[in-house]
Amino acid sequence: MRVRIRLFAQLRELMGSEFLDEEFEDGAVTVAELQRRLEQSRPALRPHLASLALAINEEYCVDASTEIRERDEVALIQPISGGAEQAPPFLVTHEPLDRDALRELVRTDASGAVVLFEGVVRNHHEGRGVARLEYEAYASMAERQIEAASREVLEEFAGREVQRIAAHHRIGMLEIGEVSLLVAVSASHRRDAFEAALRAVDRIKETVPVWKREHGLDGSIWQEGVSPRPAGAEHPAGA
Structure with a gap:
């Protein structure tokens, strides 16, 4: 199974691409499993992951046990301009x-x-x-x-x-x-x-x-x- 993750703004420039692709053996993976994979496979993202939200099919996902399926649209959402401030790493x-x-x-x-x-x-x-x-x-x-x-x-x-x-x-x-x-x-x-x-x-x-x-x-x-x-x-x- 392939999960395609969409990036925006600074994240897109950091990674040099609008999309990241991650391959999994199972037909569905959880949000927690995807987060662990990104920790391991994308070292450039690690310092930023704590401040990112994850969206599935244009809705914020707050439950780490939520399953992601192959055709789901997944996006990483960095801190929003004008939003509440969180301490930077x-x-x-x-x-x-x-x-x-x-x-x-x-x-x-x-x-x-x-x-x-x-x-x-x-x-x-x-x-x-x-x-x-x-x-x-x-x-x-x-x-x-x-x-x-x-x-x-x-x-x-x-x-x-x-x-x-x-x-x-x-x-x-x-x-x-x-x-x-x-x-x-x-x-x-x-x-x-x-x-x-x-x-x-x-x-x-x-x-x-x-x-x-x-x-x-x-x-x-x-x-x-x-x-x-x-x-x-x-x-x-x-x-």
């Missing part, structure tokens, strides 16, 4: 970060584990006391690089049932104990979720243009960082 923001929203972005029916990493402002760095941290970013590029790092890790873990990755980075002045970075990863098994989360955090730290300025009793200082390590580069940029 990759974000740089001045606002406090929402742990629950990020967890829900990555959770799937196939997920046996969801790992949430929190980067927290601490009161010391290399022997110096820290009162607060100021984060600055090349924000638009930072969001693109967070997405690129997440895609890279999804591809690296493609054979290990890692479903989704999402990450939000806060910028501006943060006090001790406030969360500066959230990274969420879902996977079928806990080891894969933990290892993919660690890898995603490392790649975000190595590629995303964010800088930290320490503020303490003795004044302020920019923290020393690492040279950017974009995907595919044999050496740090500028080395």
